[in-house]
Amino acid sequence: MNLALWLDRAGRGDPNRPALGLGPRVLRSYGDMAGRVARLACALRGFGLDPGDRVAVVAKNSPDYVEVLYAIWHAGLAAVPANAKLHGAELGYILEQSGARICFASDGLDGEVAPHAPKSLERLVVIGGTEYEKLFASEPVAVVPRSGDDLAWLFYTSGTTGRPKGAMLTHKVLAAASAAYTAEVDTLLPGDPLLHAAPMSHGSGLYMMAYVMRCGVNVVPESGGFEPDEIFSQFRAWPRTSMFAAPTMVKRLVESAAECPSENIRTIIYGGAPMYVEDARKALDRFGPRLAQIYGQGESPMTITVLTKDEVACRGHPRWTERLASVGRPFRCVEVMVANGSDTPLPVGQTGEILCRGETVMAGYWRNREASEAALRGGYLHTGDVGAFDADGYLTLKDRSKDLIISGGSNIYPREVEEVLLKHAGVREASVIGRPDREWGEVVVAFVVGDAPAAELDALCLSSIARFKRPKDYVFVEALPKNNYGKILKTELRAVDGRRSTPRNGG
Numbered sequence: 001m002n003l004a005l006w007l008d009r010a011g012r013g014d015p016n017r018p019a020l021g022l023g024p025r026v027l028r029s030y031g032d033m034a035g036r037v038a039r040l041a042c043a044l045r046g047f048g049l050d051p052g053d054r055v056a057v058v059a060k061n062s063p064d065y066v067e068v069l070y071a072i073w074h075a076g077l078a079a080v081p082a083n084a085k086l087h088g089a090e091l092g093y094i095l096e097q098s099g100a101r102i103c104f105a106s107d108g109l110d111g112e113v114a115p116h117a118p119k120s121l122e123r124l125v126v127i128g129g130t131e132y133e134k135l136f137a138s139e140p141v142a143v144v145p146r147s148g149d150d151l152a153w154l155f156y157t158s159g160t161t162g163r164p165k166g167a168m169l170t171h172k173v174l175a176a177a178s179a180a181y182t183a184e185v186d187t188l189l190p191g192d193p194l195l196h197a198a199p200m201s202h203g204s205g206l207y208m209m210a211y212v213m214r215c216g217v218n219v220v221p222e223s224g225g226f227e228p229d230e231i232f233s234q235f236r237a238w239p240r241t242s243m244f245a246a247p248t249m250v251k252r253l254v255e256s257a258a259e260c261p262s263e264n265i266r267t268i269i270y271g272g273a274p275m276y277v278e279d280a281r282k283a284l285d286r287f288g289p290r291l292a293q294i295y296g297q298g299e300s301p302m303t304i305t306v307l308t309k310d311e312v313a314c315r316g317h318p319r320w321t322e323r324l325a326s327v328g329r330p331f332r333c334v335e336v337m338v339a340n341g342s343d344t345p346l347p348v349g350q351t352g353e354i355l356c357r358g359e360t361v362m363a364g365y366w367r368n369r370e371a372s373e374a375a376l377r378g379g380y381l382h383t384g385d386v387g388a389f390d391a392d393g394y395l396t397l398k399d400r401s402k403d404l405i406i407s408g409g410s411n412i413y414p415r416e417v418e419e420v421l422l423k424h425a426g427v428r429e430a431s432v433i434g435r436p437d438r439e440w441g442e443v444v445v446a447f448v449v450g451d452a453p454a455a456e457l458d459a460l461c462l463s464s465i466a467r468f469k470r471p472k473d474y475v476f477v478e479a480l481p482k483n484n485y486g487k488i489l490k491t492e493l494r495a496v497d498g499r500r501s502t503p504r505n506g507g
């Protein structure tokens with residue numbers, strides 16, 4: 001089934017319902033949007049593209065983003081939404097690897113793409129430009145039939161190391177992820193708004209289809225970006241708003257002094273990176289019982305485990321803190337197991353790699369057989385994440401093995417130390433790494449954003465974790481290095497630390 005059918009049907013059956021919002025207002029109804037998409041799809045077909053051909057999108061968040069993606073699907077093509085903040089050379093790599101024949105780019109970003117465009121790219125269309133507007137003059141065409149196994153979205157992994165790989169998300173994968181979302185995260189009603197505050201190429205865009213499926217409204221802030229004041233005014237204008245936000249974004253909202261009409265928030269879905277218990281508590285204090293967590297990855301979009309709003313808010317539960325530190329329980333539509341190196345399931349409490357199988361798992365990596373076979377061996381997605389189940393079925397992620405610190409032969413999980421440091425009111429952010437050490441193998445080093453005195457942090461650690469886990473050094477910094485999706489780059493921290501702790505010649 002082609003995902004575009006949801007929009008096509010809404011255009012016919014619910015033409016007057018709002019479909020797209022910009023800032024505080026409704027921009028288009030389902031009738032308008034479906035009509036525009038059918039015309040844009042006709043223009044795309046007129047470019048001589050064959051079903052399955054890739055069309056890239058390098059764009060900032062905007063209502064056009066939704067229309068362009070749907071037109072691509074309507075025309076039977078596959079979308080390649082690339083992160084607009086990437087460097088031109090990185091975008092060039094994605095365009096070349098995906099073999100995209102056309103690229104839609106926001107005004108301004110076309111200049112970034114053009115110098116790096118590979119030969120395979122036939123056309124660069126500027127969204128909102130004259131050529132783009134003319135495309136809507138075409139005659140509407142019918143949705144091109146696609147099977148569930150056909151490619152819909154090539155999702156390039158953010159790749160904190162190495163080249164990004166294109167996870168092949170089929171129509172079936174995205175339909176299953178959308179159904180799982182409405183069934184288990186946020187039950188949607190027609191007219192419910194989704195605010196796109198995170199990039200539509202990634203975290204936020206994947207939620208778009210569930211809203212079209214249920215005749216909700218995809219709303220984009222006028223700035224196309226993320227500013228707490230603007231987000232709060234969006235909540236004011238759009239009651240029952242839900243929004244996906246990376247933990248760093250939630251933190252910025254919590255810390256904003258602006259007034260937030262929390263009663264208008266339906267759900268803030270956080271995920272994509274670890275949320276510390278202390279930060280989750282503060283978010284609950286600020287926004288009330290309106291937070292849910294998901295754990296997923298490009299290879300199984302939005303759908304591996306979920307910690308529901310009720311579970312996040314259930315302060316009275318005896319294991320509430322542990323649950324808040326977990327990523328919840330598996331979605332009903334997937335099997336999740338924690339396995340050893342030979343893919344044998346491990347008992348409750350034991351730590352191993354997280355494997356996942358089900359309808360939401362990608363079909364493989366685009367044009368990368370070796371990586372596909374490795375990631376999907378034995379029919380399970382090997383997430384590369386490490387974790388353990390508790391007796392109640394809640395999964396807790398541990399630090400990735402490359403982040404684990406081994407000091408004096410003992411394993412130290414950075415997150416455990418970070419959780420303690422964040423309890424200090426003078427710590428805004430903390431990230432813990434291992435520094436190579438002749439005597440201990442590695443010693444713990446904490447990078448801290450804030451003004452807490454090191455002695456107080458040391459005392460705090462001594463009061464709650466084993467002596468050997470406490471940092472031997474505190475490095476106070478203005479900000480932590482993060483990638484475009486808000487993930488802390490520990491590789492970079494290790495490099496910074498290496499430069500700091502290696503004595504310079506003659507210095």
Ligand code: AMP
Nearest residue numbers: 158271272273274294295296297298385
């Ligand atoms: P991406 O494919 O770029 O969305 O990144 C997916 C990765 O982000 C996962 O493999 C996890 O390492 C991490 N991640 C996703 N959701 C969570 C979460 N709720 N808590 C902690 N880490 C997460």
